[in-house]
Amino acid sequence: MSALRHVLDIDDLGTEGLSAVMALATADPASLPPVLEGQGVALVFEKPSNRSRNSTEMATVALGGHPVYIQGHEVGLDVREPAGDVALTLACYHSVLCARVIDHGSLVRMTVALDAADATVPVINLLSDVAHPCQALADLLTIRQHFGTDGLPERTVAYVGDANNVWRSLAIASSMVGMPTRVASPVGFGPTDSDVALVRSFGGDLVVTTDPTEAVEGVDAVYTDVWTSMGQEAEAAARLEAFRGFEVNEELMKGTREGAVVLHCLPAHRGEEISAGVVDGPRSLVWQQATNRMHAMRGLLAWVRGVDVASLDRGGHQ
Secondary structure (H helix, E strand, O other), X not given: OOOOOOEXXXXXXXXXXXXXXXXXXXXXXXXXXXXXXXXXXXXXXXXXXXHHHHHHXXXXXXXXXXXXXXXXXXXXXXXXXXHHHHHHHHOOOEEEEEEEOOOHHHHHHHHHHHHHOOOOOOEEEEEOOOOXXXXXXXXXXHHHHHHOOOOHHHOOEEEEOOOOHHHHHHHHHHHHOOOOEEEEOOOOOOOOHHHHHHHHHOOOOEEEEOOHXXXXXXXXXEEEOOOOOOOOHHHHHHHHXXXXXXXXXXXXXXXXXXXXXXXXXXXOOEOOOEOHHHHOOOOEOHHXXXXXXXXXXXXXXXXXXXXXXXXXXXXXXX
């Protein structure tokens, strides 16, 4: 295996790594070497998930591995046992450690402990309060499938809603491939200055606004996410009020470019951040996105375990 590859956010891939993961994700699974054969992949979930768990388990199996699902209370990150000790223990049994955590710092402490011990077990972020790189990979894969791999700098994605972990990783990934993005959020829910600087550092254009209509004008794709994420339930009423007017609905979509599509990481709350007519309509790619979580994860697992894209049969690509 080549140098250890932790992936805590999408920019950890680098532009070459991102391109490689996309190629591995679209390769015929039969063309991929069984790099996880006879090996375990630890899946630590402090938060429950539908798509993250199923996509990661099936991607692991496709590469010959054995996924082990571990609920947060079973290991008690930084409560029952320090995150670093949890990682070192799991590294005794598994070749990859995937974790969906409450605090991004838990992932950082895992990687620090593993690196200090010279363990050859990469950590993959399945979601944290800061980033959601696996979702961003599926999003980019979906956009590429729909619009083609060429000309992405001529396509624009507008994100309407809370500038959260999903937005952050999506915006970084888009910028890494030169695709312009826009984000419209209520005052107090927009991106931080440091996140804006990071997104723009990759060369992709970013427009920040508080006006959804301005954000979607002439764009090729509109993305949204729930207004209240897990762990924010106490803020639900205040968030519903703050995000009033930010629903992605038929009226808002009238301002987009002809043929524009709709993206959502799911779960969707119809009648809140998105209307039923849009999420279930002909412009929606949400189920293609959900499917691509598995393909993207397969590509990512193959990449962190050192699979070389150049070694694949290019004729086997989908």
